[in-house]
Amino acid sequence: MTTPHATALPRLALVGNPNCGKTALFNLLTGARQKVANYAGVTVERKAGLATLPDGRPVQVVDLPGTYSLTPATPDEQVTLDVIEGRRADEPLPDLIVAVVDATNLRMNLRLVLELQRRGRPLIVALNMADVARAHGLAIDVPALAAELGCPVVETVAIRRDGHAQLLAQLGSALAAKQAQRQPTAGALLADDGSAAALQREVRRILSVAAPSAPRNPRFQLGIDAVVMHPVAGLALLALLLFLMFQAVFSWAAVPMDAIKAALAWASDGVNAHMAEGPLRSLLVDGVIAGVGSVLVFLPQILILFGFILLLEDSGYLPRAAFLLDTLMGRVGLSGRAFIPLLSSFACAVPGVMATRTIASWKDRLATIMIAPLMTCSARLPVYALLIGAFIPARSVGPFDLRGLVLFGLYVAGVLSAVAVAWVFKRLWMKSGYQPLMLELPPYRLPSLRNFALGLWERARIFLRRVGTIIFSLTIVLWFLSSWPAPPAGATGAAIEYSAAGRIGAALEPVFAPIGFNWQISIALVPGMAAREVAVGALGTVYALSDAGAEDVADALTPVLASQWSLATALSLLAWFVFAPQCLSTLAVVRRETNSWRYPALMAGYLFGLAYVAAFATYHIAVALGAG
Numbered sequence: 001m002t003t004p005h006a007t008a009l010p011r012l013a014l015v016g017n018p019n020c021g022k023t024a025l026f027n028l029l030t031g032a033r034q035k036v037a038n039y040a041g042v043t044v045e046r047k048a049g050l051a052t053l054p055d056g057r058p059v060q061v062v063d064l065p066g067t068y069s070l071t072p073a074t075p076d077e078q079v080t081l082d083v084i085e086g087r088r089a090d091e092p093l094p095d096l097i098v099a100v101v102d103a104t105n106l107r108m109n110l111r112l113v114l115e116l117q118r119r120g121r122p123l124i125v126a127l128n129m130a131d132v133a134r135a136h137g138l139a140i141d142v143p144a145l146a147a148e149l150g151c152p153v154v155e156t157v158a159i160r161r162d163g164h165a166q167l168l169a170q171l172g173s174a175l176a177a178k179q180a181q182r183q184p185t186a187g188a189l190l191a192d193d194g195s196a197a198a199l200q201r202e203v204r205r206i207l208s209v210a211a212p213s214a215p216r217n218p219r220f221q222l223g224i225d226a227v228v229m230h231p232v233a234g235l236a237l238l239a240l241l242l243f244l245m246f247q248a249v250f251s252w253a254a255v256p257m258d259a260i261k262a263a264l265a266w267a268s269d270g271v272n273a274h275m276a277e278g279p280l281r282s283l284l285v286d287g288v289i290a291g292v293g294s295v296l297v298f299l300p301q302i303l304i305l306f307g308f309i310l311l312l313e314d315s316g317y318l319p320r321a322a323f324l325l326d327t328l329m330g331r332v333g334l335s336g337r338a339f340i341p342l343l344s345s346f347a348c349a350v351p352g353v354m355a356t357r358t359i360a361s362w363k364d365r366l367a368t369i370m371i372a373p374l375m376t377c378s379a380r381l382p383v384y385a386l387l388i389g390a391f392i393p394a395r396s397v398g399p400f401d402l403r404g405l406v407l408f409g410l411y412v413a414g415v416l417s418a419v420a421v422a423w424v425f426k427r428l429w430m431k432s433g434y435q436p437l438m439l440e441l442p443p444y445r446l447p448s449l450r451n452f453a454l455g456l457w458e459r460a461r462i463f464l465r466r467v468g469t470i471i472f473s474l475t476i477v478l479w480f481l482s483s484w485p486a487p488p489a490g491a492t493g494a495a496i497e498y499s500a501a502g503r504i505g506a507a508l509e510p511v512f513a514p515i516g517f518n519w520q521i522s523i524a525l526v527p528g529m530a531a532r533e534v535a536v537g538a539l540g541t542v543y544a545l546s547d548a549g550a551e552d553v554a555d556a557l558t559p560v561l562a563s564q565w566s567l568a569t570a571l572s573l574l575a576w577f578v579f580a581p582q583c584l585s586t587l588a589v590v591r592r593e594t595n596s597w598r599y600p601a602l603m604a605g606y607l608f609g610l611a612y613v614a615a616f617a618t619y620h621i622a623v624a625l626g627a628g
């Protein structure tokens with residue numbers, strides 16, 4: 001998001017404790033849609049955007065990872081310090097620092113403001129969450145606070161549309177006055193050594209003047225937490241929540257999915273009716289509609305899954321779940337800090353791997369990176385849902401939907417294998433002691449509707465963009481490879497068997513035959529290396545071009561698979577997708593975050609190994625049980 005002429009503009013940097021609302025404020029100022037959630041450590045890298053001052057002047061705004069102090073303990077905090085100090089080669093010193101503080105927790109937040117002030121950097125303080133402070137009856141004397149801190153202080157409410165009005169109004173003059181601001185003398189810096197105790201004394205003094213009613217200890221809602229964080233009741237609640245989520249993915253999505261399927265059928269019928277038979281019609285029907293459409297139908301399920309995740313993220317529940325699982329995670333050698341990166345990996349391993357920057361210990365961080373791709377990312381959902389839809393009957397088991405149960409089981413399989421792998425990594429390879437979990441518990445919040453809607457929209461956009469770019473283009477390439485060269489005169493099989501893709505599939509078949517995959521699957525796995533959902537689109541195209549009832553595939557890959565594959569093959573492919581590292585972006589981000597090829601190579605190696613072994617075992621056990 002860096003803008004070409006950004007270097008010439010005045011620059012603001014948003015700095016503050018984790019979870020005080022910096023990103024929410026950034027989004028308000030710049031119109032960006034960066035992720036906002038109610039736990040510490042959401043933002044782990046620097047993001048820039050443009051804001052417009054009331055007088056029409058543009059300014060560059062930089063959002064930064066939260067930090068408790070200017071002595072960084074984790075890689076994400078280091079990013080913040082580097083930007084504040086102008087140590088990044090590509091980025092000069094910010095002209096003004098907007099110190100964002102949580103007005104309901106000044107006792108903790110002001111310490112960082114004092115540290116910033118002692119560096120002598122031009123500063124303006126945004127007293128964020130002013131709405132919550134007011135609701136709690138917390139009186140803050142803003143002019144007195146400004147006088148004590150020696151810089152402008154404004155109230156903000158980052159979740160309200162105009163909650164940044166005061167800040168905007170002050171920015172112009174704060175930028176203009178930045179040179180005039182008083183710099184602390186060297187003597188003052190020496191006398192006040194900036195030690196934690198000295199800072200805390202100063203915070204207490206300022207609060208006694210400006211906010212005498214500020215609570216000594218932040219309040220936690222102990223009533224709810226007695227249940228939510230109870231070792232037994234809490235775990236039961238967590239299991240119930242996750243379980244409901246997977247049930248909903250199947251039961252709520254049926255209607256919108258049928259609508260999308262009907263639209264696709266209508267489109268392919270229309271093309272078939274209005275176009276003469278030929279390559280162009282095949283490209284549209286077998287390539288675009290069968291390929292892209294077969295992925296598109298999963299949009300409702302993905303949005304339901306993300307809807308649940310967004311609600312959990314914004315409510316403040318997640319860090320509590322992290323505490324609940326900390327002992328369990330500690331037992332396999334993972335830090336409780338790994339919980340949130342691993343949870344983000346359910347959306348996508350790429351932000352998950354990046355979120356490990358909040359883990360201070362390198363070994364813990366590496367172990368977490370290594371298992372992040374085992375969390376079931378949303379790109380697997382189309383694959384799982386397709387195979388479950390084709391092979392698992394829509395029955396209820398007691399009060400539960402069997403398909404939801406199987407999906408839940410696949411997610412659990414991912415988590416359990418991650419636990420096992422983490423255990424092995426830590427025991428055999430890098431011993432490091434258990435580090436107690438230190439994580440701030442945010443207050444519970446009613447998820448904001450605006451945030452929820454924006455989050456869902458953002459998810460839909462990301463999915464549709466993937467469908468429209470990578471999935472679309474790979475499907476087209478696959479259609480070409482599957483249609484040329486044309487079959488020789490007098491050929492008997494389907495044309496695709498003579499094409500380039502057909503030959504690749506035939507060449508790969510011996511590798512995959514032992515795990516029950518046919519040549520069609522072998523073809524689909526190749527473009528599926530780039531991204532998992534592509535395999536679904538590829539199956540759509542391959543079967544549309546095979547002789548398996550070509551007309552039907554565009555809107556209904558499911559019945560075609562159900563009639564062509566054995567249950568053992570389907571189960572084996574599911575097992576394959578639990579493990580296989582079919583995602584180049586994940587390997588690329590691991591390379592970037594670990595700064596070495598060794599770890600992505602190791603990751604790809606062990607995941608392919610596991611995938612093959614798991615699929616082999618699944619296939620042969622299933623065949624032995626009569627599912628072949």
Ligand SMILES: Nc1nc2c(ncn2[C@@H]2O[C@H](COP(=O)(O)OP(=O)(O)OP(=O)(O)O)[C@@H](O)[C@H]2O)c(=O)[nH]1
Nearest residue numbers: 019020021022023024037041042043066129157158
């Ligand atoms: N009520 C209220 N909630 C707010 C306000 N500002 C932010 N929030 C909520 O506070 C939570 C944290 O917001 P973020 O913007 O993600 O915080 P952050 O400072 O960027 O957090 P990190 O990136 O983890 O450092 C979210 O749940 C927001 O919806 C506010 O002014 N009032």
Ligand SMILES: [Mg+2]
Nearest residue numbers: 022023042043
């Ligand atoms: Mg943030």
